[in-house]
Amino acid sequence: MSVNIVKPSILPGFMELTPSDQILFNKMMDTIRKNYEKFGFLPIDTPLIEKSEVLLAKGGGETEKQIYKVVKGDTDMSLRFDLTVPLARYVAQHYSELSFPYRRYHIGKVYRGERNQKGRFREFYQADIDIIGNGSLDIINDAEIPSVIYSTFRDLGFDSFTIKINNRKILSGFFNSLGIEDSTYVLRTVDKLEKIGIENVKKELAELGIPLEKIEKIMEFISIRGSNDEIIKELNKLNIENELFKTGLDELTKVVEYIRLFDVPENNFAIDLTIARGLDYYTGTVYETFLNDYPEIGSVCSGGRYDDLARYYTKQKLPGVGISIGLTRLFYQLTEGGIIKSTDNSLTQVLIIPMEGYLDYAIKASSVLRKADIYTQVYLEEAKIAKKFNYADKLNIPYVIVVGKEEAENNKYTIKNMKTGEQKTIFMDEVLECLK
Amino acid sequence: MSVNIVKPSILPGFMELTPSDQILFNKMMDTIRKNYEKFGFLPIDTPLIEKSEVLLAKGGGETEKQIYKVVKGDTDMSLRFDLTVPLARYVAQHYSELSFPYRRYHIGKVYRGERNQKGRFREFYQADIDIIGNGSLDIINDAEIPSVIYSTFRDLGFDSFTIKINNRKILSGFFNSLGIEDSTYVLRTVDKLEKIGIENVKKELAELGIPLEKIEKIMEFISIRGSNDEIIKELNKLNIENELFKTGLDELTKVVEYIRLFDVPENNFAIDLTIARGLDYYTGTVYETFLNDYPEIGSVCSGGRYDDLARYYTKQKLPGVGISIGLTRLFYQLTEGGIIKSTDNSLTQVLIIPMEGYLDYAIKASSVLRKADIYTQVYLEEAKIAKKFNYADKLNIPYVIVVGKEEAENNKYTIKNMKTGEQKTIFMDEVLECLK
Numbered sequence: 001m002s003v004n005i006v007k008p009s010i011l012p013g014f015m016e017l018t019p020s021d022q023i024l025f026n027k028m029m030d031t032i033r034k035n036y037e038k039f040g041f042l043p044i045d046t047p048l049i050e051k052s053e054v055l056l057a058k059g060g061g062e063t064e065k066q067i068y069k070v071v072k073g074d075t076d077m078s079l080r081f082d083l084t085v086p087l088a089r090y091v092a093q094h095y096s097e098l099s100f101p102y103r104r105y106h107i108g109k110v111y112r113g114e115r116n117q118k119g120r121f122r123e124f125y126q127a128d129i130d131i132i133g134n135g136s137l138d139i140i141n142d143a144e145i146p147s148v149i150y151s152t153f154r155d156l157g158f159d160s161f162t163i164k165i166n167n168r169k170i171l172s173g174f175f176n177s178l179g180i181e182d183s184t185y186v187l188r189t190v191d192k193l194e195k196i197g198i199e200n201v202k203k204e205l206a207e208l209g210i211p212l213e214k215i216e217k218i219m220e221f222i223s224i225r226g227s228n229d230e231i232i233k234e235l236n237k238l239n240i241e242n243e244l245f246k247t248g249l250d251e252l253t254k255v256v257e258y259i260r261l262f263d264v265p266e267n268n269f270a271i272d273l274t275i276a277r278g279l280d281y282y283t284g285t286v287y288e289t290f291l292n293d294y295p296e297i298g299s300v301c302s303g304g305r306y307d308d309l310a311r312y313y314t315k316q317k318l319p320g321v322g323i324s325i326g327l328t329r330l331f332y333q334l335t336e337g338g339i340i341k342s343t344d345n346s347l348t349q350v351l352i353i354p355m356e357g358y359l360d361y362a363i364k365a366s367s368v369l370r371k372a373d374i375y376t377q378v379y380l381e382e383a384k385i386a387k388k389f390n391y392a393d394k395l396n397i398p399y400v401i402v403v404g405k406e407e408a409e410n411n412k413y414t415i416k417n418m419k420t421g422e423q424k425t426i427f428m429d430e431v432l433e434c435l436k
Numbered sequence: 437m438s439v440n441i442v443k444p445s446i447l448p449g450f451m452e453l454t455p456s457d458q459i460l461f462n463k464m465m466d467t468i469r470k471n472y473e474k475f476g477f478l479p480i481d482t483p484l485i486e487k488s489e490v491l492l493a494k495g496g497g498e499t500e501k502q503i504y505k506v507v508k509g510d511t512d513m514s515l516r517f518d519l520t521v522p523l524a525r526y527v528a529q530h531y532s533e534l535s536f537p538y539r540r541y542h543i544g545k546v547y548r549g550e551r552n553q554k555g556r557f558r559e560f561y562q563a564d565i566d567i568i569g570n571g572s573l574d575i576i577n578d579a580e581i582p583s584v585i586y587s588t589f590r591d592l593g594f595d596s597f598t599i600k601i602n603n604r605k606i607l608s609g610f611f612n613s614l615g616i617e618d619s620t621y622v623l624r625t626v627d628k629l630e631k632i633g634i635e636n637v638k639k640e641l642a643e644l645g646i647p648l649e650k651i652e653k654i655m656e657f658i659s660i661r662g663s664n665d666e667i668i669k670e671l672n673k674l675n676i677e678n679e680l681f682k683t684g685l686d687e688l689t690k691v692v693e694y695i696r697l698f699d700v701p702e703n704n705f706a707i708d709l710t711i712a713r714g715l716d717y718y719t720g721t722v723y724e725t726f727l728n729d730y731p732e733i734g735s736v737c738s739g740g741r742y743d744d745l746a747r748y749y750t751k752q753k754l755p756g757v758g759i760s761i762g763l764t765r766l767f768y769q770l771t772e773g774g775i776i777k778s779t780d781n782s783l784t785q786v787l788i789i790p791m792e793g794y795l796d797y798a799i800k801a802s803s804v805l806r807k808a809d810i811y812t813q814v815y816l817e818e819a820k821i822a823k824k825f826n827y828a829d830k831l832n833i834p835y836v837i838v839v840g841k842e843e844a845e846n847n848k849y850t851i852k853n854m855k856t857g858e859q860k861t862i863f864m865d866e867v868l869e870c871l872k
Contacts, residue, residue: 003747003748004748005750006489006490006748007749008490008524008525008528008746008749009487009490009525009529010482010483010486010487010490010525010529011485011486011511011513014483014485016481016483016526018530019478019480019534019540022478022479023478023479025481037783037784037811038809038811038812039806039811039812040784040811040812040813042458043459043462043783044455044458045452045453045458045461046452047447047450047451047559048559049447049450049504049559050446051447054444054446057440057442068506068508069506069507069508070505070506070507070515071504071505071507072503072504072549075447077447079506088444089444089445090444090452092444093445094454097454098455099827099831101816101817103813111485113508123483123485133817136817137817138816138817138818140795140816141816144814147803258799261796261799261800262799262803311439312440312441314441314444315441347473347476347479348473351476359576363694363697363698367583367698367699370474370475375473375474375475376476377475377476377539378580380574380577380580381537381569381572381573381574382574391535394535395478
């Protein structure tokens, strides 16, 4: 029977990895997961498809335009576009089954129909943690979050990174003190400083109708630099008589004090008054994280404090604080930039190559090795020995065990270190020793 | 600002777990993954959305009716309904980048718009392994697959389960020897034996136009019982002069011989001539796995050998053998049936409860514990001590450390075993000893 061949390809904007890259990706994901779990965050796994009325309860422009609709029967369904909306729905729905403060982590795929461009993905992993309080949530939680970021990125292999911290109450309070009541647009503009530069920020602020003299004051304010303690000192010296500002400054002071206690080195966190975070649900502490040697990547981990997680699904007031790592984009940038290398990855520790007639001996050895928790494959096909070695080489398997007449007769195994080329014929207990 | 409350709920036929259940589910998934990796299977992660022309290249009734379409822009897209079609597409697309035999595992969600009924899910996890050969694949691989099943289900905590094995060539060859050339429908009917009973099978075979005398011979054939060796002996004694039958019998004999070598106990596998597997792409060995104490669950792990994985995407001949575990359904059945219990699950090993004024001392202790790889949470909220203990209790956290004036002054920690109630005040090195 002849069949029509369909060209095998995937949709643009979707990531698919080779086995070697996938091993590396999974390793990163495992590292993140382990760190999240180590701090007491509980796993969650929500459906990728939800009712559109639930996902879009908040409404609003950009999100709705990017959404993937799902069609089957009559229900209006969509693919989730982040992990925060499903969390809000989950907490509201399972409120009575959860213990608060509820700490959850969620690592999963989300979907956004963004314009097709390099390094932007339409299906991507987010790795989120959030701490949700029932009615209230202590500010100390805002100090613990950076310690999770620190621990995670250190375990991912980075040393030089900075968790930038700010508090939106400080910004809003300061703007209020200037007589700017609705500070949302000002915040959004200030947040673009890194991207569009100081002159464009000034221009945009002027377009919002803010008088020049106030713009100068804003510029002066966000130019405050120094160590964490120096910035806090400067902010105190401003003597701004605004309750929101004062609350924000108190919070930031406490967060900085406790971050130290949570064992985050002074080098790895910094107050930055220009960090505002565009998303309008943040109400207090905000975070962005930068790899100091690769600033072009932008923030690799962002988040903040919000007053009311699930307002669209329940009347319960559920304040929280959380962060998100955009894992797919991060992985793409790290590999594209040559910052991490995907070569030499193997989960399998040893390939057993049997000489003709010694498959039985090889299989028995594999069972012994696996029982000792050594990841083992037997080369089961008939092939020339060179081809078998080549296979181990291509899959980066670090050790090869060859067994034939001599080995079987002496109850021994010839083990070769594929990197050094070193080779020896030894008993099983020595093999186990060698591979552990 | 008042907002409209949308009722928080998910779509019918979708599974969502409480934290405690999720921990158990993840543990099962990790166990399966570890076993797959231990046998040298490589990870893969393909997009959940694919082009409809790719997913539906094979065409055919049931699948197309169950598919979820995805709408965004003009491309005809769908959600994957299994992990085999994406594998076929992946192997065809990345053919030159892969090393054969290519062993891959894939654990991921798939979507089928099935009729809504208890225990059937529209979004569910499959956990698959496949070994793909380039042009050919040795029959020994068919013997290794049961050893992966055995190792996996044993690690999942089961002892009494049977991997039932058959070979479709034996069935087809036998039917051919009776003059039944197209055995597909006969195979499908025989496969329903367990479900519909012997009388209905006879009736259906008669409806297919098979003469009574041949039906009796078929019934006699599939009634062959005995130990694995006895069944093989019986099959040999039939002296059926049909090449397909002979090939099948040779294969089955070899598979049984090698399964033993792969260390699968004789109790855990059995030839069963009634196993045919409905799916029409299987061409040789077929597997179904049953938990002996819970036969009502049906097969928990099925699969088989196929001749040509990617015929719709490439002209390369890619034979393979694989299995699939329907994890979501399995988990549902195991928990619903009370076979596994979701209580007492905690990833967090210890909750540190600070007395008023001793948060600093608590936080410092948490850093020490996490550095020793002990999963630790500090209770950061202000609350009465009973509420804090209650929190540990609800989350099944096995140990609580209380710190206050006395502990801080003596550089000690009061640790309580939440199960036994045992409590002692000790130094950190003793705490570490106790928690490891």
